[in-house]
Amino acid sequence: MSTREDTRREDTRREDTRREDTRPDHARESNIDGTSIIPFGPQHPVLPEPLHFDLFLRDEKVVGAIPQIGYIHRGLELLVEKRDYTDYVHVAERICGICSFMHGMGYCEAVEGMLGLSVPDRGRWLRTFWCELERAHSHLMWMGLAADAFGFESLFMAAWRARELVIDVAEETAGGRVIFGSAIVGGVSRDPSDETLARCMKALKPARDDIRKLSRVMLQDSTVKHRLEGVGVLSRERAYELGAVGPMLRASGYDYDVRRRGYAAYGEIPFETVVEESGDCMARAAVRIREIEQSFAIMEKVVAGMPAGPVSVPVKGMPPVGECFARLEQPRGEVIYYVKSNGSRNLERFRVRTPTFANVPAMVEAMRGSSLADVPTIILTIDPCISCTER
Amino acid sequence: MTEKEVQVVDEIEVGRLLPEVDALRSAGWRIIQVLCVSSAEGCELSYSFGLALAMKSLRFRVAPDVAVPSITALFPAAFLYENEIRDLFGVRIERIGADWMGKVYDVAGDKPFSKVTVIGPRSEGGGV
Numbered sequence: 290m291s292t293r294e295d296t297r298r299e300d301t302r303r304e305d306t307r308r309e310d311t312r313p314d315h316a317r318e319s320n321i322d323g324t325s326i327i328p329f330g331p332q333h334p335v336l337p338e339p340l341h342f343d344l345f346l347r348d349e350k351v352v353g354a355i356p357q358i359g360y361i362h363r364g365l366e367l368l369v370e371k372r373d374y375t376d377y378v379h380v381a382e383r384i385c386g387i388c389s390f391m392h393g394m395g396y397c398e399a400v401e402g403m404l405g406l407s408v409p410d411r412g413r414w415l416r417t418f419w420c421e422l423e424r425a426h427s428h429l430m431w432m433g434l435a436a437d438a439f440g441f442e443s444l445f446m447a448a449w450r451a452r453e454l455v456i457d458v459a460e461e462t463a464g465g466r467v468i469f470g471s472a473i474v475g476g477v478s479r480d481p482s483d484e485t486l487a488r489c490m491k492a493l494k495p496a497r498d499d500i501r502k503l504s505r506v507m508l509q510d511s512t513v514k515h516r517l518e519g520v521g522v523l524s525r526e527r528a529y530e531l532g533a534v535g536p537m538l539r540a541s542g543y544d545y546d547v548r549r550r551g552y553a554a555y556g557e558i559p560f561e562t563v564v565e566e567s568g569d570c571m572a573r574a575a576v577r578i579r580e581i582e583q584s585f586a587i588m589e590k591v592v593a594g595m596p597a598g599p600v601s602v603p604v605k606g607m608p609p610v611g612e613c614f615a616r617l618e619q620p621r622g623e624v625i626y627y628v629k630s631n632g633s634r635n636l637e638r639f640r641v642r643t644p645t646f647a648n649v650p651a652m653v654e655a656m657r658g659s660s661l662a663d664v665p666t667i668i669l670t671i672d673p674c675i676s677c678t679e680r
Numbered sequence: 681m682t683e684k685e686v687q688v689v690d691e692i693e694v695g696r697l698l699p700e701v702d703a704l705r706s707a708g709w710r711i712i713q714v715l716c717v718s719s720a721e722g723c724e725l726s727y728s729f730g731l732a733l734a735m736k737s738l739r740f741r742v743a744p745d746v747a748v749p750s751i752t753a754l755f756p757a758a759f760l761y762e763n764e765i766r767d768l769f770g771v772r773i774e775r776i777g778a779d780w781m782g783k784v785y786d787v788a789g790d791k792p793f794s795k796v797t798v799i800g801p802r803s804e805g806g807g808v
Contacts, residue, residue, distance in 0.1 A: 355778070358784065362785045364792065366793075367793060530710065532711055532712060547733070549733055612687075613687065614687060614737075638717045640715050647712070649760055650756065650760065651757075
C-alpha cells in the first residue's frame, strides 16, 4: 500500500524527468551523470596559448572532457590564394614559431612534388640539419615548460639555458633564431660552410653535456617520477585508433616515425625510432628526451657527410594544374601538407593537418580516469601547439 | 634521393563513403586527415587513411545541398575534422559523434572558406 511519502517521491521523479536537460550534448550522450563541470582554460598558468576544456569530474576524478579550440584561428591557409606560390613559404613558416622551418619546408616539399622538382643533395642535407636542430630546441622548450608545470623551476631554467645554445646555432647557420627563413621552393636559401657547421657542432657540446645531466633529473628524480609515472596512460591500441602521432603514439609502444619514409636526407642516415612502452606521462617525457640526443647524433652525421654542390634549383614560371600531399615528422609528430594548383601563380588550396590537431582526441582519452591535479601535466606531456592548430 | 609521397586517391560516390571507410577500418587503416577544397559548384572532400607508412585517400564531390554522413561511428577521432569542415566550408555533415554545433572556430563570418555561389531570392528591400 502506497503512502503519501511514496506518492510525493514519485511526483518528484516525474518532475525531474520532465525538467529540461541543460547539459551539453556530449554529457547527455555519454550518460555522464552526477558530475561537476570544471572549465579549464583558455587562460591557465600552464597554457602559453589558449585552449579550453570542459572537464567532467566525479569527486576529483576526470570522467570526461570536451576540448574547445578556435580562439586565435588566423586563416593562414586561405592566404595562399592571394600570394605568389613561391612567396607563400614565408607565410607557411609563420604558422608556428617553434617548428617554423619544418612548416616552410613541408610547404616546399608539397610544391616541389607538384612541380616534379628535385632538390640538390646539399640542399636536402641542410634541410635535415635544420629539421633536427628545430626538433632539439622544441623538445628542450617542452622540457622547460613541463618542469615549470610541475613546479621544478630550476630544471625549467636549466633546460632553457641549454636551448639558448641551440638557437644560437640556428641564428649562425640559418640567419633566424625563431623564423629560420632558409627554406625556399627548390632547396634552401642559405649555404653555411662546412667549417661553420663543424664549429657549430663543437659549440653545441656544452649543451649536450648539460642535457644529459638534465635528462637524468627528468627521468630519475623521485619528485618528477611521482608526478609522471602511471599518470595519463594511453594504451597502444587506443593511441592508434584515436589517430595519435609523434611522441604521443611512440610512448604507447607504437613504432611510427614519418622520417622512415626517407624524405630530405633521412633515407641516407641510419637512425632508430625512439619507442617507449608504458604510455604514461613519463614515457612521453622519455621519448622526447631520448629524441634530443638522437637529433644531435643525426646532425653530427649530416655534418660529417655533407655533400658539396648547389643548395637549390631555380623555380620559374607558373605551376602546372595538379595537387600533392607531403608528410614530415615534426617535433610533435606527423604533419600533412596538401597543395592544389589551378595553373595560376596563386594556389587554389593549401592545407596543413598539424600534429596537435591529430592528438586532441588522444589527449582527451589520456585525461579520462586521472585526477584533476594531473590534468595540467597530461596536457603538457602532449606538448600541444595551438599556433599550429589555429593556422 | 628524396622519397616522394606516393599519391593514392580513389574517387568514390558519396553514397559509398561508409562502406569504403568500413572496409579500410577492417583492414587496419586509420583516419589521418579529412580535407575539403571548395569551389563555386560545391566541395571536394578527401578522407586520408594511414597504415604503417602508407597513405591513401578517398575522394568525392558534393553539391552544397547534399548531406554527407559522418564517419565518427567508425572512426570517433574524425569528429574534429568533420566539425572543422562544417564550420569553415558549410558542408552538411550529419550525425557527427561529438557535435560542437558550429563552435569549433569563433570566426567573424559564416563559412569563411566556402566559395559556393548560391543565388537566392531577391530581398524585399530590393538592394544590397
